[in-house]
Amino acid sequence: MRYFLLIVALLFSKSFNAQTDQEVFKRLYKTALTNGKSYEWLDYLSNQIGGRLSGSVNAELAVAWGKQELEALGLDKVWLQPVMVPKWIRGAKEYAYIKSTTGKTTNVNICALGGSVATNPLGVEAEVVEVHSFEELTELGEDKIKGKIVFYNRPMQPDLIQTFEAYGGCVNQRYQGAVEAAKYGAVGVIVRSMTLRLDDLPHTGSMTYNNLPNEKRIPSAAISTNDAELLSSMLKLDERLKFYFKQNCQQLPDVKSYNVIGEITGSEFPNEYIIVGAHLDSWDLGDGSHDDGAGIVQSMEVLRLFKENDMAPKRSIRVVMFMNEENGLRGATEYAKVAKQKGENHIFSLESDAGGFTPRGFSFECNDTIFSTIESWKSLFKPYLIHYFERGGSGADVGPLKTKKNVVAGLRPDSQRYFDHHHAANDTFEHVNKRELELGAATMAALVYLFDQYGIAPNSYENH
Amino acid sequence: MRYFLLIVALLFSKSFNAQTDQEVFKRLYKTALTNGKSYEWLDYLSNQIGGRLSGSVNAELAVAWGKQELEALGLDKVWLQPVMVPKWIRGAKEYAYIKSTTGKTTNVNICALGGSVATNPLGVEAEVVEVHSFEELTELGEDKIKGKIVFYNRPMQPDLIQTFEAYGGCVNQRYQGAVEAAKYGAVGVIVRSMTLRLDDLPHTGSMTYNNLPNEKRIPSAAISTNDAELLSSMLKLDERLKFYFKQNCQQLPDVKSYNVIGEITGSEFPNEYIIVGAHLDSWDLGDGSHDDGAGIVQSMEVLRLFKENDMAPKRSIRVVMFMNEENGLRGATEYAKVAKQKGENHIFSLESDAGGFTPRGFSFECNDTIFSTIESWKSLFKPYLIHYFERGGSGADVGPLKTKKNVVAGLRPDSQRYFDHHHAANDTFEHVNKRELELGAATMAALVYLFDQYGIAPNSYENH
Structure with missing residues (x-):
């Protein structure tokens, strides 16, 4: 046992050079x-x-800013990768209220879901059917749903x-709610906001109409959790109350945008690529600091940390600012397509x-072999x-880069x-x-450093 | 190997009843x-x-509230444990400015440190000596310090x-800064606030005069980190600038207050005590939500979670709301003294x-034996x-309960x-x-459950 440990220790110190790694960390x-x-x-x-x-003036400003900041870092290459993206605009602020059968109205907070059509210019007013699943919708059927708003x-x-698990368990209501409700003749969809908090803020997010013809597309909005609770309570007392909402969002033709990419070219294996990325677009209600400004600046910081510490990587390290993660994933799709065309080997x-x-x-x-190596880095x-x-x-933007041999991952x-x-x-x-932001960037840089040092080939650990 | 694992699995399931434990968690x-x-x-x-x-009307309101809420939980016993506590009051809001040699003044944000004496009623104005350690102070000596304010x-x-390590590496400036500076004839002390952020808020906290006679006690205040940076920059340009501050805090005679204690009495080992605790007092600048309102309500929640889930503990479980952690630790000292007098066996x-x-x-x-058991609970x-x-x-309030045989711990x-x-x-x-608050309470309850189930005697794992 003692000899076994000794051998393991020797192997480890040889292959993973733990002391140097610790110093680099x-x-x-x-x-x-x-x-x-x-x-x-x-x-x-x-x-x-x-x-x-995506498609907004601010998105274009962000592209220009990203390129300029990467250039200022003195990377080996910085470029824009063109990609056509959808352009959806919210228009004027949305407006909604609950109207009781006695005619009393109570304003509530909503926002159009990304990709939704507008209501007609005067708004939609209809009775409400509250459901908790698509199964419930099917059980109710056209009789109970036609002409109503599905909540x-x-x-x-x-x-x-x-919390991402909790989100995953609910988000089909937002993404596919309109398609499902339209099957039974609903005239609109209101979705409880995807948050665990009870508050007054509606949360937007993408939704789909699949291939529904335009005339069958019904407007969809998110309602704040407080107002969802209110609406639900009021429905229990007054099931024939009406819900009114108005929104004038629209889907415009696709416009040209860009992924922003910067690279430090590898000294030994320039054709092996390691990328760190995040999405540069965001939703329009806030300033997108957590989703995903944080990821963008952390990814930039990874390359800056290498430069700042004079660490010349063996492999090529890229930062990729993906465009259009929120409502199309066009940037990620384009990046992966071009990488495949060029035969670029994205190892991580x-x-x-x-x-x-x-x-x-x-x-x-x-795969299992690589994962057991990764696990050995935990300490x-x-x-x-x-x-x-x-x-x-891993993540929506790196997902398209997955192969049987490589590694894709997400910071958690x-x-x-x-x-x-x-x-x-x-x-x-x-x-x-x-x-907290800085710790995330450092943690990403540390993992990138290990993949750069040791690669992912089964024998790469012996070679270096 | 397979048999070995089987035996381990059997032992584990017998002694720690993993399935039930998982269900309880x-x-x-x-x-x-x-x-x-x-x-x-x-x-x-x-x-x-x-x-x-401590000693404020609000502290007394908090005692009454804590007792009332514990009584409402239907615990077996709820009582107040009297303890004399210091009463320090801040008085009117503090006031400070930097005065350049040309006479220009710039207001800065300070707050008196807890326990500090007042300045004289007109305030203190003096030149400033900036230091970074007590060693630096010693090197400068009385010549350079006498009549000045030490910063x-x-x-x-x-x-x-x-971050607690970073705090530990700095807090001696706040706690002992006045005593050290007084040795060399300083007339006041200004301490950079104990925070990693650069912002405008001064952070108070306790300080000591040890046994200094009253006439040697010099007023001490914390300055916001932004203003500390400002003062430091200005000193580089204008080393004879003056700092003015005024505060009229005072130390009044001790007053009577209380620890608030509630207990669910154990069904099998009522004389083995497990306590969960936090401090009910707080500083006066904010509302003490993180320090330590959070700990108070989490500790209360542990007992409520047992009641709510009809979990009758084998051992006696107490919630202790300690009074006066911030500037005296009188509550913790009293609790430990009484526990010792009564021979109560506080196992955890x-x-x-x-x-x-x-x-x-x-x-x-x-000790090591217990710790290896605790580690086996990690999964x-x-x-x-x-x-x-x-x-x-572990923590300031449970520290006095430590013996060679028992366990004291802090949530991290x-x-x-x-x-x-x-x-x-x-x-x-x-x-x-x-x-985040709720997860902390549940995590504490889960650990308390394990200590209640398995105790800490070397053989207790076999018996149950």
């Missing part, structure tokens, strides 16, 4: 925490540019520890799109309180507060903590 | 997250009572991952006094993302934002997240 964290730039960048992106929905009111499950792709909160670890998509992260190394989903920050802000007007700069 | 977390009371309690304590410095400006170290004492943030784990003081906590089980300091929440609020005017209710 220390340097990366120290630089991020004492001389970081992510927070200053986020301040600009959030407060000087603000919300940046989806299944809350996120509060006893799930990981890391996304940060879960908010700028204290990092806890990563979620990996890869290096322990002093930084990074403990979560699990198999699981603490998720408890994420949906308090997600897609709502309070996704703003002051809700991002500087240290 | 699930129930505790679910109750806390879906039907918790901690947040509602904190709302009352913070927003209806507010800051509650301690050593910042908290930002690259320490655990758990404190929550590090903010209401997402819980990460616990820090334990105990039960994994689904709840609780990963931190380390030896280390994420610490990144704690010192943004600590002892400052922004330690307020809106900075506590409901889910």
